[in-house]
Amino acid sequence: MTELSEEYGRPLGGYALIMAAYGGAVAAVTALAVLMGKRPPERLGPLDLLLMGVSTHRLSRTLAKDPVTSPLRAPFTRFKGVSGPAEFEEEPRDKIGELMACPFCLAQWVATGYAAGLVLAPRLTRLFGATMTAVAVSDWLQLGYVKLMKEAE
Structure with missing residues (x-):
């Protein structure tokens, strides 16, 4: 694996x-669900998908960028600066840091x-x-409000 890492620079x-770790976590949750007799929903409706999508966006950004959650990232990242309203830019120290500092990841x-x-x-x-969806909507409204105020000046 080291040879491949060096060859591809990743x-x-x-x-x-x-x-x-991801596969293990999914397997563990699946085993827990089976032991508890829980079954997945028959289907996910549009509201479930909306809540899942928007809350995933918000929580991912909170974990990866929010100043308040920076102590969780600190062992794995280095502070670079501010990247946006209430967001930090950090560079990974290691492989886990790459995951921790990337909202997409x-x-x-x-x-x-x-x-x-x-x-x-x-x-x-x-x-x-x-x-989390309410927080995301609030964020977007805050940013929109600031933009409108600047345009009004």
Whole structure:
């Protein structure tokens, strides 16, 4: 694996570990659901997909960019500066840091957690999804308000 990493200039070994951790987490949640006698929903409606999508976006950005969650990322990243309103730019120290500082990378984990929540605790998961969706909508309204105020000046 090291030879491939050097040949392609990417940390393929680290990526393989992250994929193994993801697969292990999915297997563990699946086993837990089976032991608890839980089954996935027959179908996901449009509201479930909307809540899942918007809350995944919001939580992924919160985990990867928010100043308040920077202590979670600090062992794996280095602070570079501010990247946007209430967001930090950080560079990864290692393979885990690449995952922790990338909202696109975290989204798969967050969406999988949300899907697991729909199986294990659907009511609580939908409440969480609605909360994160409200935060995302509020963020967009805040940014829109600031833009309108600047245009009005």
